[in-house]
Amino acid sequence: xxxxxxxxxxxxxxxxxxxxxxxxxxxxxxxxxxxxxxxxxxxxxxxxxxxxxxxxxxxxxxxxxxxxxxxxxxxxxxxxxxxxxxxxxxxxxxxxxxxxxxxxxxxxxxxxxxxxxxxxxxxxxxxxxxxxxxxxxxxxxxxxxxxxxxxxxxxxxxxxxxxxxxxxxxxxxxxxxxxxxxxxxxxxxxxxxxxxxxxxxxxxxxxxxxxxxxxxxxxxxxxxxxxxxxxxxxxxxxxxxxxxxxxxxxxxxxxxxxxxxxxxxxxxxxxxxxxxxxxxxxxxxxxxxxx
Numbered sequence: 444x445x446x447x448x449x450x451x452x453x454x455x456x457x458x459x460x461x462x463x464x465x466x467x468x469x470x471x472x473x474x475x476x477x478x479x480x481x482x483x484x485x486x487x488x489x490x491x492x493x494x495x496x497x498x499x500x501x502x503x504x505x506x507x508x509x510x511x512x513x514x515x516x517x518x519x520x521x522x523x524x525x526x527x528x529x530x531x532x533x534x535x536x537x538x539x540x541x542x543x544x545x546x547x548x549x550x551x552x553x554x555x556x557x558x559x560x561x562x563x564x565x566x567x568x569x570x571x572x573x574x575x576x577x578x579x580x581x582x583x584x585x586x587x588x589x590x591x592x593x594x595x596x597x598x599x600x601x602x603x604x605x606x607x608x609x610x611x612x613x614x615x616x617x618x619x620x621x622x623x624x625x626x627x628x629x630x631x632x633x634x635x636x637x638x639x640x641x642x643x644x645x646x647x648x649x650x651x652x653x654x655x656x657x658x659x660x661x662x663x664x665x666x667x668x669x670x671x672x673x674x675x676x677x678x679x680x681x682x683x684x685x686x687x688x689x690x691x692x693x694x695x696x697x698x699x700x701x702x703x704x705x706x707x708x709x710x711x712x713x714x715x716x717x718x719x720x721x722x723x724x725x726x727x728x729x730x731x732x733x734x
């Protein structure tokens with residue numbers, strides 16, 4: 444017995460150093476959303492925008508819309524903004540909301556609740572996530588074309604296209620790096636023989652590298668920092684929220700429903716908010732550091 448206890452004592456520092464956060468359920472909405480793909484937090488107004496695809500994700504049917512949600516899960520306005528096709532990823536810069544919508548980047552004036560600009564990407568088939576850098580440049584992933592577009596000085600252009608991206612989905616800007624959550628190369632429909640992992644792109648040189656040891660992590664969707672050098676990442680197909688370290692080590696924090704999509708993290712509230720696309724609801728978890 445003493446020998447076993449001694450071994451446990453020796454293992455404790457190792458377990459603690461690699462410990463992932465603990466997630467505790469905070470709230471969950473009713474399943475009233477229509478294929479909610481992305482949520483983004485508006486820190487200025489303390490509210491959350493939800494993109495509803497509401498149909499075929501590649502079909503310009505005009506059924507897509509944005510909902511408005513409070514930080515405690517109350518629906519403020521189901522149809523806050525209509526007139527979209529199949530809206531997915533979003534990002535906020537100042538008083539503007541940027542939305543990926545099939546082959547367009549749509550810009551919304553938040554104050555006036557009005558679409559003010561459409562930037563076209565004719566060769567895009569499935570624009571997906573949106574991320575902004577500190578200078579206000581907007582990056583948008585081209586999910587089915589292994590491409591990333593950028594809005595810079597009023598021009599929306601193809602920024603990079605490479606098979607190395609392995610079907611880019613979620614985006615996150617960190618300093619001079621653009622991080623990409625890859626889905627993995629598709630073999631049959633959305634299935635993959637080898638799931639994706641996180642990639643990094645040097646913004647200046649456009650050099651693409653794998654994060655850590657390039658270990659397959661999943662069919663990755665949303666990508667957010669945990670503010671401690673690691674990442675919260677959703678696996679859409681497996682229906683899970685992952686915690687991935689800079690070495691590429693992945694841990695499943697919580698099992699969700701298939702379609703766990705583009706989430707948001709509210710550090711000041713220690714809260715993660717995740718849309719469950721296939722089930723039509725939004726769920727939130729409190730983050731508790733594992734001591």
